[in-house]
Amino acid sequence: MAGNTFGKNFTVITYGESHGAAIGGVIDGCPAGIDIDLEAIQYDLDRRKPGQSKIVTQRKESDTVQFYSGIFEGKTTGTPIGFQIVNENQKSKDYSHIKDTFRPSHADKVYEDKYGHRDYRGGGRSSARETASRVVAGAIAKQMLSQIKVTAFTSSVGDIFIDKPYQALDFSEIENNIVRCADPVTAKAMEERILQIRKEGDTIGGTITCVVQGVPAGLGEPAFDKLHADLGKAMLSINAVKGFEYGSGFCGAKMKGSEHNDLYNTDGSTKTNLSGGIQGGISNGMDIYFRVAFKPVATIMQSQETINSNGDIVEMQGKGRHDPCVVPRAVVIVEAMAALVLADHFLRARTSKI
């Protein structure tokens, strides 16, 4: 019950701290017989890794994943898939200055309150480094879901946002810019904003939009494990996420039923899709789309007052190599978590009927 496992049928458990020897995980419940493309997994990891462009942290990690089990002669065997990524950047430097100091809007103090004893180096377990393991699991989930296409992209940085519906965007543009924005013009403005923010020693929030296409009808369970409820939990479990909305989202709360209802075509598809591809928690075959809000990274390169474990006020000067905006690297994490949810419900749906 310690919260390090995700999923019920297709599951992943992750382990590892920011500055331990390695991070990794175990995928369980992945069916046998899936052809595994190791390069595609590493490609996703590379989209998340530090140092990939001038707008992300300049830390260096190759983030190479190694598999130990569950894959044999290129195919999954149905047994658990153990994997690991060595932490290359864990220098044996002195962390005593943060041992007893609680950084503002970080998890330092709550870990101390909860556990009494914590690995304080670089955030320990609370570091977003853990999400590399999610990317590995998500990449395998994507390979299982060969008919389903999961696409995430940066839809806003600060107050700069794409002002078009996703249907008007060319997803092939996403990897053509370092912000991973699906609109090239907006991407340019976002990139400039992030560079300026970094120059200020500050950070900035943003949003990611994710579109899932090719989902068969019938995924998701009634009551508590609604498909969008599990998607929401998955997204909210990513570091720095503050909000989730799908389909019409918060805008839908301002609408009338006569505006919001999606009328049917004779083939069972709907003329509009304010529902976001999910009815009553169950996929209806239309595109699923949702939006995820990320707060600005808490580590800023400015001086801040904070407290230490004695409750004394201390001055803290941000240092190290951190992301001025987490969103460009989080795009692939959003995709990974979406894929994990869909893989889980894909398997769960196999037992709906006798």
Place this chain on the structure above:
Amino acid sequence: MAGNTFGKNFTVITYGESHGAAIGGVIDGCPAGIDIDLEAIQYDLDRRKPGQSKIVTQRKESDTVQFYSGIFEGKTTGTPIGFQIVNENQKSKDYSHIKDTFRPSHADKVYEDKYGHRDYRGGGRSSARETASRVVAGAIAKQMLSQIKVTAFTSSVGDIFIDKPYQALDFSEIENNIVRCADPVTAKAMEERILQIRKEGDTIGGTITCVVQGVPAGLGEPAFDKLHADLGKAMLSINAVKGFEYGSGFCGAKMKGSEHNDLYNTDGSTKTNLSGGIQGGISNGMDIYFRVAFKPVATIMQSQETINSNGDIVEMQGKGRHDPCVVPRAVVIVEAMAALVLADHFLRARTSKI
């Protein structure tokens, strides 16, 4: 894996369809020794029940809960608590007209796709009637969490919203108006809007804000079961919910780190609370607050085109007694789900340290 259970340590499973003989559930993992106030449970049910005011559905259900186990001589015994609410309004009328017709933006068609065989009467399992069972379980969770105060209220109806922070509101006003808005003036405007919408045969969306006070530091688990991730899932599992945000939420995505960080006071509390009482998924002792978006009810009293199971276009005239706005009755459901999440994490936190 069928999604009808919520929670890991403090759990509830619900059963029952809209027009079956009864709905009910089983609460498991509730510790022994809690004094149970049955009137407080019924009070919460009454806040959810139909027919309670002129702005909600006029269906009549007394929604009286009966308990069968797990409570003895006024106290919980630590064994499962079985309970039931009889469906009084399930008339043996003819439902054949909806048997083969799929209502727009309802779950009729996805249930048919998923299960092949469904109870089509009144939405069956997909009806929000199921949430009455959640209210029962949530009311018991509240009684377990005697130090924690969960307060939800209507914060917007359509485009009418409270334009004050929750700290400026008097929560004792909430039950003084039938909209359950914490601001009396805004409440009046909301009520008028809902009455007008009903006159139009239409429905309207809205938002609910929830504030949780008195939460001890240390609730919530790292990685996937972050406290706000479980709160988000809980809220998104409520019928008609389209979005969830906590603390700074979607606004936080527009902010800079230097604006967003919550600096510490020497007692470990924070000067601001954009974090929303949770850091790294773990409660920090500050107020937890979040906002939930509800779409407009899909059943409108207007004529709509839709399809039947043959894919023919058919005209459908809304009838029956439905809510013009779901939000006033959903306030207590939001509270119940929040209480269930907190109760679960309250127990889970007992094993963090040796």
Place this chain on the structure above:
Amino acid sequence: MAGNTFGKNFTVITYGESHGAAIGGVIDGCPAGIDIDLEAIQYDLDRRKPGQSKIVTQRKESDTVQFYSGIFEGKTTGTPIGFQIVNENQKSKDYSHIKDTFRPSHADKVYEDKYGHRDYRGGGRSSARETASRVVAGAIAKQMLSQIKVTAFTSSVGDIFIDKPYQALDFSEIENNIVRCADPVTAKAMEERILQIRKEGDTIGGTITCVVQGVPAGLGEPAFDKLHADLGKAMLSINAVKGFEYGSGFCGAKMKGSEHNDLYNTDGSTKTNLSGGIQGGISNGMDIYFRVAFKPVATIMQSQETINSNGDIVEMQGKGRHDPCVVPRAVVIVEAMAALVLADHFLRARTSKI
């Protein structure tokens, strides 16, 4: 985590105490589209109910089950199946004499130690009355597993046992005698033994053998959820069970590999079946068979010394209507639990391959 749910995909939770208003449960994960034969369910309940013959307790309970959800027009709908059995025999008599007295080899004292507050009437939650709910769920599991035949029978009472392999028995004899022994001659001896034991005011133990035929190959999971491990847990969770063995069982521990190995026929079946139909935790298509040991009922009609909650020695005279031997009524419980395990693994096996 309170242990009242069984299964992972096909699950049942039970609630209820011996002398509460009712017992019941919820089956979740049962696929849609199964034809439900209500009489077959009641038939199994009747095989478990008290008062059915002269060798079982003479308490009177009709044990009529009522269903509330999940079954519509004679078929399962895929939604949770809520059911209940009213406790008819819960007289409002005075239980104060057992409130503070701990009966030997009963759970009275451990419940007091564990929970502080307990329903002491008739054993409360620890009473075998709870198993009636298991019989309901098991009967539905049997109907799901239409190709699989689960047959249990009394194989020993005290030191009287059937001295033939199960293949030499005629299972149609089982319900022809009140002991539910598959061998008519042994049945007669067992019946006499039980009657004599009752006359002595004593009780006696026994064993039940269960044979499962028609199991497809491939049910069961590697490592921890081996099919026989789940069968073992299921059986050991039945009141009064002290041991479980399958296939060669404890005798196998005395054998050599050259004697124990089951050699293959060319069709993949095996010439012998010391393995008991399971290899490496996974069914191989041969008969599964196992044996379950039940201790003698702890309530005897003799005077015993025991202690009260003050630690004083008190004299206790057994009274009431209790089973002299639990085995005849437990046969159907063994079947029910076996069916639940198989139903669960039947669904789980659907996700082994892509």
Place this chain on the structure above:
Amino acid sequence: MAGNTFGKNFTVITYGESHGAAIGGVIDGCPAGIDIDLEAIQYDLDRRKPGQSKIVTQRKESDTVQFYSGIFEGKTTGTPIGFQIVNENQKSKDYSHIKDTFRPSHADKVYEDKYGHRDYRGGGRSSARETASRVVAGAIAKQMLSQIKVTAFTSSVGDIFIDKPYQALDFSEIENNIVRCADPVTAKAMEERILQIRKEGDTIGGTITCVVQGVPAGLGEPAFDKLHADLGKAMLSINAVKGFEYGSGFCGAKMKGSEHNDLYNTDGSTKTNLSGGIQGGISNGMDIYFRVAFKPVATIMQSQETINSNGDIVEMQGKGRHDPCVVPRAVVIVEAMAALVLADHFLRARTSKI
């Protein structure tokens, strides 16, 4: 749901195949603040490892465990503990001869049936090599349970058995002989029997007895997760186990209630302990003891007929280095699984009362 995780609050997932690069696992739910003795963990691994004496397989594996997370400055941190053991003995030899041949009483064929695609080298996932990961997790569980002492020993090999109750044995003798028998004289006979069996190219079964002392009252849950039910499942999940009994076990099935009941002393302990330290599934503070039956190892050094994947009869000559009797190396596995069950219920019991 793939069965590779054990436990609910204190959990372990294992991964790895016999001849993959490594095996390992993740322990989750271990509380923070436990002092970890790495040598004690390695000591337990050494008791399981091959090549340790002349009566076990002569394969060579150092079985050195490496930890990656969850332990910091010598103490657990409450975060998941990832660990790994490199497979040193996985030679790149040719396995094609067993690729398509199904060894009698092995899991080769059922894996093929279940998964279609399997790692056939050395048994793959079905190999008992997986249990090394259990020993690691169990050793940590033991360190958490500092007041509880878990002791297992060989109680029979073939028809040679210890004919004394465990109370008459000196547990300090167990590690003084290579059979791990608690009685030195019997140990000698067992050792000779195993050596002779090996000379014959055969194998032999045996039993292990386990005694758990110092268990507080109140561990275990009613209904399905009875303490002995979870112990039984844990033991039955160990490779080659065919039976489990606790307390009076199968002998109890022959007894009368007047013989079997454990009468109380005034301090709440019992004069006898046929119950085996558990009442109604909950520990009562007395010693818990149980017995586990192991079949003879299926791989024998004799010629056997078997079939290949075409269904042809083929001659198979046992080769390689295998255990003539699995029991001496399984003693520590039994202890590990018992410790895992107790650790899990130790944590679960923390939420029994408010």
